Amino acid sequence: MxxxxxxxxxxxxxxxxxxxxxxxxxxxxxxxxxxxxxxxSRELVEQRVAELRAALPARVALHYAVKANPHAPLLAAMTGLVDGFDIASGGELEMIRAAGINPARISFAGPGKRDAELEAAIAAGVTLNLESEGEAARALAIADRLGVVPKLAVRVNPDFDLKGSGMKMGGGAKPFGVDAERVPALVGTILAAGADWQGFHIFAGSQALDAAAIADTQAQTIALAARLSREVGQPLPKCNLGGGFGIPYFPGDIPLDLASVGAALGERLAQLPAELAETRFCIELGRYLVGxxxxxxxxxxxxxxxxxxxxxxxxxxxxxxxxxxxxxxxxxxxxxxxxxxxxxxxxxxxxxxxxxxxxxxxxxxxxxxxxxxxxxxxxxxxxxxxxxxxxxxxxxxxxxxxxxxxxx
Ligand SMILES: Cc1ncc(COP(=O)(O)O)c(C=O)c1O
The missing domain is CATH 2.40.37.10 (Lyase, Ornithine Decarboxylase; Chain A, domain 1)
Structure with missing residues (x-):
């Protein structure tokens, strides 16, 4: 058996x-x-959110990754529970707007954003997590044509991944984000164009059950965000630390030790360098919230x-x-x-x-x-x-x- x-x-x-x-x-x-x-179960989602709020530093906002489950009544229930929403397509933008969610709470990451999706997001006031220099150029041109100041962030392809994660989203060649060493130049272009600079999105992996690995990735993410901000020469407005909190699916899987993730993050945030002193941090979770x-x-x-x-x-x-x-x-x-x-x-x-x-x-x-x-x-x-x-x-x-x- x-x-x-x-x-x-x-x-x-x-x-x-x-x-x-x-x-x-x-x-x-x-x-x-x-x-x-x-x-x-709404009750189980609420419980999970409460556990997260209790374990994580109050300074860290909680975002829902809509890709995990875009069921309309669930999105509506989420509006009062989380601080922001991360979407991955124009389709998800429509779903989330249909749920009555304020676009100012939305960020949009994902490779291959079409011009029409960029336009809809910029016009609505959604933050774009830019995945490449080419996408940045298209977004700036679209915003210019619309006469809108776009809210732009850069998704960084970090040089590390989330150890033990089911899905690695960083560390080497990836279709996601901009390689870290090219990020300062791209941010310079965004600032020079007069865009509303939002900050970094750094997502290193998903479905990790090892608290130490998550804490280590968060520490590396904060260090990378600080280094890039120093190179940019500006304090960082926002930093999306990614997520990757996993759930036990299989025999022998041990639930994530959330308290130790929260404690480690609290320690990191207590010793931030000057360029991150005023930064607003968030984490972005899908399956951990609803799975x-x-x-x-x-x-x-x-x-x-x-x-x-x-x-x-x-x-x-x-x-x-x-x-x-x-x-x-x-x-x-x-x-x-x-x-x-x-x-x-x-x-x-x-x-x-x-x-x-x-x-x-x-x-x-x-x-x-x-x-x-x-x-x-x-x-x-x-x-x-x-x-x-x-x-x-x-x-x-x-x-x-x-x-x-x-x-x-
Ligand atoms: C950018 C991004 N955000 C959020 C998620 C959601 O991950 P999870 O459902 O494991 O929390 C993923 C998953 O691949 C992702 O790529």
Whole structure:
């Protein structure tokens, strides 16, 4: 039997069924009218924000990386919880504006911004995290044509990465940001053009569970921001320290020691050099804010045995949960936390694989894991589904279409 990932804190059972935000899984499915269904718990997101606020220095603002989950009601709920939003496309700009969020709270990072996206962002007063000299030139020309003073920051490609991170976004050649040694010259051009200089965005990696590695990266980020500001010859208005706080997805993963990240950052901020004395700092988090607050519910439509192995065939799959299937950047496939939601407190009785309804061997939500005996009609829960689920999976594959989504 292969192990399953750890079920996040905050979930319990009512009448033997998985309960999310105090409501039974079957009740939530009834409310949504169908499976597959993503359920996001507002309460768990609020709790996470409160933990972050308690652990991090008060001087550090909290930004939400919209790419993790742009579900409209969730964005609306986030407005009162976080200080800013980071978007990665013109599409996300539209989503966030539709949620009524003030564009002054938004920054826009991401390679390959089209002219139309730059124009929409500049006109709205969004801060652009510039990814290259070419993008800077286009942004300045567009702002000039619009007669607007653009809010510009530079995304720096640092010479270091976030050790142990699932996704490295710095350290060597990268399509993201401007190589650190060319940044002072670019900032000089931005200042000379009369733009509203916002500062640096330095994002070194994502999905790290090692507090010491995060603290070390934050220290290197602050040192780099100070060095670049000295070379620019101006105090730094803002510094986005990146994020990279990970969540436990797999067996053996240990939750991040948030208190020690916060304490180390507090110590760094207490000894800032002169050019950063007045700098406003922020961190930018996606999955850490919303990942564990989401559950994907899918119904078993068939139970079958092949060569002695049991398959629970569901109406969901990798078209909604690419990451849980092991096809979103993982090298070795391991099981996410998965459970039979309708028999949540029942003991393990058999080994089974939970598969999706797509005709590909890649469509596997749990591989040879231990479950209570489940039948057709039972609900399966895939946890850690609040980030990079619905919006990061190929919903149109095989004509399946999107899952329902519910914020409770
Ligand atoms: C620039 C940037 N910001 C934020 C994120 C969000 O990362 P996470 O969801 O791991 O916090 C990413 C992820 O790749 C990113 O590239």
């Amino acid at each position: 292969k192990p399953l990932g750890p079920i996040p804190a905050g979930y319990g059972a009512i009448d033997g069924e998985l309960a999310i935000a105090g409501r039974k899984a079957s009740e939530l499915v009834e409310l949504a009218g169908r499976t597959p269904l993503f359920v996001y 564990e607050a989401g559950v994907y519910l899918t119904r078993i439509v068939d139970r079958k045995v092949s060569h002695g192995e049991t398959y629970l065939v569901t109406d969901g799959g990798l078209h909604h949960q690419l990451a849980a299937s092991g096809n979103f950047g993982t090298v070795v496939r391991r099981n996410y936390p998965v459970a039979i939601a309708s028999r949540f407190d029942a003991p393990v009785e058999e080994e089974a694989s939970v598969v999706g309804c797509l005709c590909t061997p890649l469509d596997r939500l749990a591989d040879k894991a231990g479950f209570p005996r489940a039948e057709v009609g039972d609900l399966v829960a895939v946890f850690c589904a609040g980030a990079y689920g619905a919006s990061a999976s190929p919903a149109m594959f095989l004509g399946q279409g999107p899952a329902a989504e519910l914020l409770v």
